[in-house]
Amino acid sequence: MPVSAPPAALDDSPGARRREQRGWYFYDWANSAFYTVVISVFLGPYLIPVAKTAACAKDFPTVASGTCLDTFDALVLRHPGLGYVDVLGADIRPAAYFGLITTIAVFLQILVLPVVGALADHTGRKKELLGGFAYVGALAAMCLFFVEGDRYLLGGVLFILANLAYGASVVVYDSFLPQISTPEERDGVSSRGWAIGYLGGGLLLALNLVLYLQHESLGLTQGMAVRICMASAALWWATFTIIPLLRLRNRPVPAHESTALRSVGGSFRQLGRTLAELRRYPLTLLFLIAYLVYNDGVQTVIGNSAAFASEALKLSQDVQITAILMVQFVAFFGALLLGRLARSFGTKRTVLASLVLWTAIVAMAMFVAEGQALQFYLMAFAIAIVLGGTQALSRSLFSLVIPRGREAEYFSLLQISDKGSAFIGSLTITLALQFTNSYRIAILSMVVFFVIGFVLLAVTNLPRAIRAAGNEVPGRI
Structure with missing residues (x-):
């Protein structure tokens, strides 16, 4: 039996919106x-x-555990038929295990996230879904503390569950953006959220690195220190999720099925309609493709930066870790800076300018000298300036070109398309390394993604896309 939507309209005054934004x-x-x-x-x-x-x-029981780990690659080289772990009946090299479970997690997100988005829009219970996915993910991440010894399967299952819940919660979280901000506020709200995320992640990472680097003086083994660090991230996630759950509010939705099973069925039907109706918004689709192309370049550069530092520049892990920390904190200011530039020069122009900077950054990779940590830090600093802003402003633009009442569905499409396209950048890097054996040329190949993304975004008529979606065009876009 259908139930009625909540009858009372929510307070949408500037003060009420700011309260929600701060929680968001x-x-x-x-x-x-x-x-x-x-x-x-x-x-x-x-x-x-x-x-x-x-x-x-399993394969080298006569070799002492510590000795086996230290000489594992040499043992496998002498015995190529050994040195595998079993994953659902398949023999997998340990070095490939994390990549395998990451691939499984991404595949499951592609299947699940559209349903999450449709369910959030269909039922209107976004706050409950956000909290549910957040706490499932945080609990799974906290249980990583118990992964030790040979419990690789437990670690894989917990990571897949945590990553899936994380992606689902982000879909619901992003869908609040157009509901808690006007078109004129959108860039600033999105940029501040992204910036605060970098600050929070960087702060906890800094604290954890102190623990990790000082574990011996604290009487901890290295493994125990890592497990404590991962558990602390889960506790941080669970604790600070309380704030948005107290501040965010659900919006009224049309009448829907009362049972959970019927709601899921209705969500599938709504998702099917959304996919079919996407043809009515060709400019939204064009923007989505442009974003996927240049964001694939962004994600691939970030994902391969550590390998570039170690393989091409021969830099130590200490340099890599300190560079990661620097990026987290500089990206906080970079996201705010690009948000302010968007207010002065327009969001689209700011994103296009950031893509020009991305192109220059990857071109710089050809000239960074081996062993020069300072040059690598400068390159990481430049990345940090444009990293958060590019993604935050793109999220803001996307929120303007999607129809009202379908925010979670469309943000789920953004998330799964992002995950599904990520292999293209990785494949490009792999092919470049296969044919050139040079990480410099491999990173340089990402220029193609930034150039194509720039062109596609430049030809997208955003005011027309915004009007076609039934939204108000901001004064400066």
Whole structure:
């Protein structure tokens, strides 16, 4: 039996919006700790040795565990048929295990996130869904503390669950943006949220790196220090999620099915209609494609920066870690800076200018001298200036070219298209390395993504796209 939407209209005064915006910012602060601390820094380097421990116990039982880990690659070289771990009946090299579970997590997001978006829009219970996914993800991440010894499968399952919940929560979180801000406020709100996220993730990472680097003086093993760091990120995520849950408000939606099962069925039907109706918004589709192209370049450069530093520049891990920290804090100011520039020069022009800077940055990679940490820091500093702003302003622009009442669905399409296209940049890097064996040329190949993305965005008539979606065109776009 259908139920009626809440009858009373919500207070949409500037004061009420600001209260929600301040709460909304804190979810970026909360979830960035998981992405920065767990995904970007600690989990991969920790989980691969766990998988190697399992392979040692299975294939080299006569070799002492510590000795086996230290000489694992040499043992595998002498015994190429050994040194695998079992994953659902498949033999997987430990070095490939983290990449495998990341691929599985991305694939599941492609399947699940559209349903999450449709369910959020269909039921209107965005706050409940945000909290539910956030706490499922935080609980799974907290349980990573128990991954030790040879428990590589437990680590893989927990990471997949945490990453899936993280992506689902971000879809719901992003869909609040057009509801809590006017078109004129959108750039500033999006930029501040992104900036605060970098600040939160950077602050916790700095604290964790102190613990990690001083673990011996604290009487901790390296593994225990890593596990504490990952658990702290989960606790941070769970604790600060309370703030947006207290501040954000659900919006009234049309009548919908009363049971959970019927709501999911209605969500699938609504998603099908959204995909079919996307043809009615060709300029929205063009913007989405432009974003996917240049954002693929952004994500690929960031994802390969550590390998570029170690392989092409021969820089130490200490340099890489300090560069990551610097990027987190400088990106906070960079996102705010680009948000202010957007108010003065227009959002589209600012994003286009940032793509020119991205092109110049990857071209610089050809000239950074081996062993020159200062030059690498300067390159990382330039990346940090444009990193957060490019993504924040793109999120703001996308929120303007999607129809009202379908925000979560369209942001789910943005998220899954982002995940689904990510392999193109990785494939380009792989092919460049295969044919040239040069990380400099591989990074330089990303110029293609920035140039094509620039052209597609430049030819997108954003005012017409905004009007076609039924939204108000800001005074400066």
